[in-house]
């Protein structure tokens with residue numbers, strides 16, 4: 404078997420695609436909160452809609468080139484909120500990748516920022532956009548904002564996509580979120596979440612990002628909740644993410660097998676079921692977890708979405724990859740100059 408359905412990245416930040424190569428922060432962060440303050444919260448504040456567009460185009464292109472046809476995105480751009488989710492959806496559609504977008508609501512920029520974030524979720528979803536309601540994290544939101552976001556999601560018949568206990572700063576999240584969560588919620592990271600947390604929803608595991616942020620190993624096998632795999636914005640190569648998820652689990656449990664992490668990868672199809680109908684033809688045979696876990700450099704040759712060839716022999720058919728890379732470089736230079 405050399406074909407599989409399209410891969411799903413269950414937690415992405417397409418806005419961070421242009422972060423690579425950004426200038427070093429003024430101070431070296433010494434904690435997870437420091438990494439947020441010195442890097443990600445400076446970056447997201449500097450984004451405008453043109454940067455978001457090319458960041459999403461490049462991220463979607465790289466997803467397609469990795470055999471990923473579905474992205475669950477979590478977006479924030481506090482100075483370019485209105486319309487941002489449509490810009491992301493449009494970029495993904497142009498490249499030929501499916502997306503579930505949301506805007507991460509937060510009180511970091513005062514109650515008006517939170518209100519505008521909620522409104523962007525409402526606007527996008529009620530205009531027919533595919534996605535969820537987003538919350539940044541419990542520790543950057545007032546309780547009232549968490550409750551409003553949960554109510555909006557219920558009203559619109561979607562789930563909530565939220566960062567949960569990614570670092571120790573968010574350890575009170577269970578108290579703030581319990582009673583609000585539902586099975587349709589997506590709980591990203593959960594590194595510092597206790598085993599008996601009682602929260603409902605799918606837990607999203609991002610092993611490379613967690614290592615990079617020095618927050619520890621989430622060990623998602625300890626939870627009863629379903630688990631799915633994401634990248635947290637570091638590309639969308641899910642075969643690579645699966646390999647890392649497997650060896651990370653193996654590093655704490657010598658009895659772990661590739662089947663567990665492969666099951667986490669397959670759970671992505673519950674989040675974007677249409678990706679099951681997509682077809683990826685890979686450079687390797689057989690595409691079996693026990694082979695893939697130990698075979699680096701597997702790459703997609705052809706990708707079909709809705710029966711349409713969107714990648715042929717590694718080359719996208721709908722867009723010009725060289726042009727997207729050139730435009731993304733231009734926008735990255737603008738973005739980095741603002742930091």
Ligand SMILES: [Zn+2]
Pocket residue numbers: 414415416477566591635
């Ligand atoms: Zn994230």
